[in-house]
Amino acid sequence: MNEQASSLPLPPELVTRIFQALPCFLDVFNFASTARRFRIIWCENAPSIYERVVRRSIPCHRHARRLLADQGGPPVDSATLSMPEILKLAHNAALVDKAISRFERDVVRYVRFPYPAEQFYGPTSNHHPPTLTQTERPRFIRSYYQLWSLKKLCAAEQESRLKAMILKRLYQLFEMSMLDQNIGCEEEEDITLRWEQRLTLQFKVNGQMDRISGHLRRCPAPRVDHYGATEGSSTFVSMWDHWQPSLFEVVCCRKPTWRCLDSELERLVLWDNSSDEDT
Secondary structure (H helix, E strand, O other), rough: HHHHHOOOOOOOOHHHHHHHHOHHHHHHHHHOOOOOOHHHHHHHHHHHHHHHHHHHHHHHHOOOOOOHHHOOOOOOOOOOOHHHHHHHHHHHHHHHOOOHHHHHHHOOHEEOOOOOOOOHHHOHHHHHHOEEEOOOHHHHHHHHHHHHHHHHOOHHHHHHHHHHOOOHHHHHHHHHHHOOOOOOHHHHHOOHHHHHHHHHHHHHHHHHHHHHHHHHHHHOOOOOOOHHHHOOOOOOOOOOHHHHHHHHHEEEEEEEOOOOOOOHHHHHHOOOOOOOOOO
16 A cells, blocks of 8 residues: 555646745756656646746846847746746846856956955955855846847837936946956857947946936036946946945935935936845
Protein backbone atom coordinates (compact mmCIF):
# COMPACT_ATOMS: atom_id res chain seq x y z
CA MET A 1 0.00 0.00 0.00
CA ASN A 2 2.80 2.38 0.89
CA GLU A 3 4.61 1.54 -2.34
CA GLN A 4 1.45 2.26 -4.33
CA ALA A 5 0.97 5.59 -2.54
CA SER A 6 4.55 6.65 -3.17
CA SER A 7 4.18 5.94 -6.88
CA LEU A 8 1.05 8.06 -7.29
CA PRO A 9 1.57 11.29 -9.25
CA LEU A 10 1.63 14.54 -7.34
CA PRO A 11 -1.70 16.36 -7.47
CA PRO A 12 -1.75 19.33 -9.89
CA GLU A 13 -2.30 21.79 -7.03
CA LEU A 14 0.93 20.70 -5.36
CA VAL A 15 2.89 20.81 -8.61
CA THR A 16 1.61 24.33 -9.20
CA ARG A 17 2.76 25.37 -5.74
CA ILE A 18 6.19 23.91 -6.47
CA PHE A 19 6.33 25.97 -9.66
CA GLN A 20 5.30 29.08 -7.74
CA ALA A 21 8.04 28.55 -5.15
CA LEU A 22 10.88 28.36 -7.68
CA PRO A 23 13.33 31.29 -7.54
CA CYS A 24 13.56 32.12 -11.25
CA PHE A 25 12.07 31.34 -14.64
CA LEU A 26 15.04 29.26 -15.72
CA ASP A 27 14.15 26.86 -12.91
CA VAL A 28 10.50 26.99 -13.99
CA PHE A 29 11.38 26.04 -17.56
CA ASN A 30 13.76 23.31 -16.43
CA PHE A 31 11.15 21.84 -14.10
CA ALA A 32 8.49 21.96 -16.82
CA SER A 33 10.79 20.12 -19.21
CA THR A 34 11.26 17.14 -16.89
CA ALA A 35 7.86 15.61 -17.66
CA ARG A 36 5.04 16.14 -20.13
CA ARG A 37 2.55 16.33 -17.27
CA PHE A 38 4.54 19.11 -15.58
CA ARG A 39 4.67 21.05 -18.84
CA ILE A 40 0.89 20.80 -19.17
CA ILE A 41 0.41 22.02 -15.59
CA TRP A 42 2.78 24.93 -16.26
CA CYS A 43 0.87 25.92 -19.40
CA GLU A 44 -2.49 25.67 -17.65
CA ASN A 45 -1.37 27.70 -14.63
CA ALA A 46 1.14 30.05 -16.24
CA PRO A 47 -0.52 33.32 -15.08
CA SER A 48 -0.51 32.43 -11.38
CA ILE A 49 3.00 30.94 -11.58
CA TYR A 50 4.25 33.98 -13.45
CA GLU A 51 2.87 36.39 -10.85
CA ARG A 52 4.61 34.56 -8.02
CA VAL A 53 7.99 34.07 -9.70
CA VAL A 54 8.36 37.38 -11.52
CA ARG A 55 8.33 39.55 -8.41
CA ARG A 56 11.43 37.91 -6.97
CA SER A 57 13.27 37.16 -10.21
CA ILE A 58 12.71 40.29 -12.35
CA PRO A 59 13.60 43.47 -10.41
CA CYS A 60 11.95 46.69 -11.60
CA HIS A 61 9.28 44.55 -13.20
CA ARG A 62 7.22 47.46 -14.52
CA HIS A 63 10.18 48.78 -16.50
CA ALA A 64 11.04 45.27 -17.68
CA ARG A 65 7.50 44.93 -19.02
CA ARG A 66 7.73 48.33 -20.68
CA LEU A 67 10.85 47.21 -22.52
CA LEU A 68 9.15 43.97 -23.55
CA ALA A 69 6.26 45.99 -24.97
CA ASP A 70 8.68 48.26 -26.83
CA GLN A 71 10.29 45.13 -28.27
CA GLY A 72 6.96 44.15 -29.79
CA GLY A 73 5.54 42.24 -26.84
CA PRO A 74 2.11 42.66 -25.24
CA PRO A 75 1.07 45.93 -23.55
CA VAL A 76 2.40 46.54 -20.06
CA ASP A 77 -1.03 46.02 -18.50
CA SER A 78 -1.62 42.71 -20.29
CA ALA A 79 -2.46 40.06 -17.70
CA THR A 80 -0.88 37.11 -19.50
CA LEU A 81 2.35 36.40 -21.32
CA SER A 82 3.17 33.55 -23.66
CA MET A 83 6.10 31.28 -22.93
CA PRO A 84 8.31 32.97 -25.60
CA GLU A 85 7.46 36.34 -24.06
CA ILE A 86 8.39 35.15 -20.58
CA LEU A 87 11.62 33.76 -22.02
CA LYS A 88 12.33 37.16 -23.59
CA LEU A 89 11.62 38.92 -20.30
CA ALA A 90 13.99 36.58 -18.46
CA HIS A 91 16.65 36.98 -21.16
CA ASN A 92 16.45 40.77 -20.88
CA ALA A 93 16.84 40.55 -17.11
CA ALA A 94 19.88 38.32 -17.52
CA LEU A 95 21.50 40.94 -19.76
CA VAL A 96 20.85 43.59 -17.12
CA ASP A 97 22.46 41.38 -14.47
CA LYS A 98 25.46 40.95 -16.74
CA ALA A 99 25.70 44.72 -17.16
CA ILE A 100 25.59 45.20 -13.39
CA SER A 101 28.39 42.69 -12.87
CA ARG A 102 30.58 44.49 -15.36
CA PHE A 103 29.70 47.89 -13.87
CA GLU A 104 30.64 46.66 -10.41
CA ARG A 105 33.91 45.32 -11.76
CA ASP A 106 34.84 48.37 -13.82
CA VAL A 107 33.37 51.26 -11.81
CA VAL A 108 31.90 50.53 -8.38
CA ARG A 109 35.02 49.00 -6.89
CA TYR A 110 36.99 52.18 -7.64
CA VAL A 111 34.61 54.71 -6.09
CA ARG A 112 36.27 56.77 -3.36
CA PHE A 113 35.15 59.86 -1.47
CA PRO A 114 37.10 62.40 0.59
CA TYR A 115 34.70 62.35 3.53
CA PRO A 116 33.23 59.71 5.85
CA ALA A 117 30.15 57.92 4.50
CA GLU A 118 29.43 55.40 7.25
CA GLN A 119 25.76 56.39 7.36
CA PHE A 120 25.36 55.07 3.81
CA TYR A 121 27.78 52.15 3.57
CA GLY A 122 28.84 51.28 7.09
CA PRO A 123 32.45 51.32 8.29
CA THR A 124 34.06 51.14 4.84
CA SER A 125 36.64 53.88 5.36
CA ASN A 126 36.60 56.18 2.35
CA HIS A 127 35.49 53.81 -0.38
CA HIS A 128 32.29 52.32 -1.74
CA PRO A 129 31.49 48.64 -1.13
CA PRO A 130 32.47 46.44 -4.10
CA THR A 131 28.85 45.94 -5.16
CA LEU A 132 25.81 48.16 -5.59
CA THR A 133 23.63 48.55 -2.51
CA GLN A 134 20.00 47.44 -2.38
CA THR A 135 18.92 50.99 -3.25
CA GLU A 136 21.58 51.67 -5.87
CA ARG A 137 20.84 48.47 -7.75
CA PRO A 138 17.23 49.46 -8.65
CA ARG A 139 18.49 52.86 -9.82
CA PHE A 140 20.84 51.12 -12.23
CA ILE A 141 18.26 48.59 -13.40
CA ARG A 142 15.52 51.17 -13.90
CA SER A 143 17.74 53.54 -15.88
CA TYR A 144 19.18 50.70 -17.96
CA TYR A 145 15.71 49.47 -18.94
CA GLN A 146 14.57 53.02 -19.69
CA LEU A 147 17.55 53.69 -21.95
CA TRP A 148 17.12 50.35 -23.70
CA SER A 149 13.43 51.14 -24.27
CA LEU A 150 14.20 54.57 -25.70
CA LYS A 151 16.47 52.95 -28.28
CA LYS A 152 13.45 51.02 -29.57
CA LEU A 153 11.26 54.08 -30.09
CA CYS A 154 10.90 56.57 -32.90
CA ALA A 155 11.84 60.20 -32.27
CA ALA A 156 8.30 61.32 -31.41
CA GLU A 157 7.82 58.44 -28.98
CA GLN A 158 11.15 59.20 -27.35
CA GLU A 159 10.12 62.80 -26.76
CA SER A 160 6.80 61.70 -25.28
CA ARG A 161 8.47 59.18 -22.97
CA LEU A 162 11.00 61.75 -21.74
CA LYS A 163 8.32 64.36 -21.07
CA ALA A 164 6.60 61.91 -18.72
CA MET A 165 9.72 61.47 -16.56
CA ILE A 166 10.50 63.43 -13.41
CA LEU A 167 13.76 65.34 -13.20
CA LYS A 168 15.42 62.92 -10.77
CA ARG A 169 14.95 60.04 -13.21
CA LEU A 170 16.26 62.19 -16.07
CA TYR A 171 19.48 62.84 -14.16
CA GLN A 172 19.92 59.10 -13.64
CA LEU A 173 19.03 58.32 -17.25
CA PHE A 174 21.46 60.93 -18.56
CA GLU A 175 24.32 59.31 -16.68
CA MET A 176 23.26 55.84 -17.82
CA SER A 177 23.47 57.04 -21.42
CA MET A 178 27.21 57.43 -20.84
CA LEU A 179 27.66 53.84 -19.67
CA ASP A 180 30.76 52.46 -21.34
CA GLN A 181 29.27 49.14 -22.35
CA ASN A 182 26.57 47.73 -24.58
CA ILE A 183 22.92 48.41 -23.82
CA GLY A 184 20.97 45.23 -24.40
CA CYS A 185 22.04 43.64 -27.67
CA GLU A 186 23.98 46.59 -29.06
CA GLU A 187 26.89 44.31 -29.92
CA GLU A 188 24.87 43.36 -32.99
CA GLU A 189 24.91 46.96 -34.23
CA ASP A 190 27.52 48.99 -36.09
CA ILE A 191 29.68 50.66 -33.45
CA THR A 192 29.59 54.08 -35.12
CA LEU A 193 25.81 54.00 -35.46
CA ARG A 194 25.52 52.79 -31.88
CA TRP A 195 27.37 55.75 -30.41
CA GLU A 196 25.68 58.24 -32.70
CA GLN A 197 22.36 56.95 -31.43
CA ARG A 198 23.58 57.10 -27.84
CA LEU A 199 24.77 60.71 -28.24
CA THR A 200 21.44 61.66 -29.78
CA LEU A 201 19.64 60.23 -26.75
CA GLN A 202 22.00 62.08 -24.41
CA PHE A 203 21.15 65.32 -26.17
CA LYS A 204 17.42 64.65 -25.89
CA VAL A 205 17.59 63.71 -22.22
CA ASN A 206 19.68 66.76 -21.38
CA GLY A 207 17.30 68.92 -23.39
CA GLN A 208 14.31 67.72 -21.36
CA MET A 209 16.24 68.34 -18.14
CA ASP A 210 16.93 71.89 -19.26
CA ARG A 211 13.30 72.45 -20.27
CA ILE A 212 12.03 71.45 -16.83
CA SER A 213 14.67 73.52 -15.08
CA GLY A 214 14.18 76.49 -17.39
CA HIS A 215 10.44 76.49 -16.81
CA LEU A 216 10.76 76.32 -13.03
CA ARG A 217 13.86 78.39 -12.32
CA ARG A 218 14.77 80.05 -15.63
CA CYS A 219 18.17 78.40 -16.03
CA PRO A 220 19.55 75.13 -17.43
CA ALA A 221 19.59 72.06 -15.22
CA PRO A 222 22.79 72.04 -13.13
CA ARG A 223 25.15 69.28 -14.23
CA VAL A 224 26.50 67.01 -11.51
CA ASP A 225 28.04 64.16 -13.51
CA HIS A 226 31.45 65.86 -13.62
CA TYR A 227 31.78 65.30 -9.86
CA GLY A 228 32.09 61.60 -10.59
CA ALA A 229 35.63 62.06 -11.89
CA THR A 230 36.76 63.29 -8.47
CA GLU A 231 35.41 60.13 -6.84
CA GLY A 232 36.75 57.64 -9.36
CA SER A 233 33.34 56.85 -10.81
CA SER A 234 33.74 58.44 -14.23
CA THR A 235 30.47 60.28 -14.93
CA PHE A 236 28.28 58.53 -12.36
CA VAL A 237 26.93 60.52 -9.42
CA SER A 238 23.14 60.33 -9.19
CA MET A 239 23.18 56.56 -8.65
CA TRP A 240 25.12 56.54 -5.39
CA ASP A 241 23.46 56.52 -1.99
CA HIS A 242 25.86 59.08 -0.57
CA TRP A 243 24.91 61.53 -3.32
CA GLN A 244 21.14 61.42 -2.77
CA PRO A 245 20.95 64.32 -0.25
CA SER A 246 23.00 66.58 -2.52
CA LEU A 247 21.08 65.47 -5.60
CA PHE A 248 17.83 66.31 -3.84
CA GLU A 249 19.15 69.81 -3.15
CA VAL A 250 20.04 70.27 -6.81
CA VAL A 251 16.93 68.73 -8.33
CA CYS A 252 14.47 70.41 -5.97
CA CYS A 253 16.05 73.87 -6.15
CA ARG A 254 17.07 73.85 -2.49
CA LYS A 255 19.62 76.64 -2.85
CA PRO A 256 19.38 80.08 -1.22
CA THR A 257 19.45 81.87 -4.57
CA TRP A 258 16.82 79.64 -6.21
CA ARG A 259 13.07 79.94 -6.05
CA CYS A 260 11.67 77.28 -3.71
CA LEU A 261 8.90 75.08 -5.06
CA ASP A 262 5.86 73.74 -3.27
CA SER A 263 5.89 70.10 -2.21
CA GLU A 264 3.23 68.99 -4.70
CA LEU A 265 5.21 70.36 -7.63
CA GLU A 266 8.32 68.65 -6.31
CA ARG A 267 6.47 65.34 -6.18
CA LEU A 268 4.94 65.58 -9.65
CA VAL A 269 7.82 67.05 -11.63
CA LEU A 270 11.07 66.75 -9.74
CA TRP A 271 11.53 64.02 -7.16
CA ASP A 272 8.24 62.16 -6.37
CA ASN A 273 9.42 61.16 -2.84
CA SER A 274 9.18 57.45 -3.62
CA SER A 275 11.72 54.97 -2.37
CA ASP A 276 14.35 54.02 -4.91
CA GLU A 277 13.50 50.43 -4.08
CA ASP A 278 10.03 50.99 -5.54
CA THR A 279 9.71 49.36 -8.93
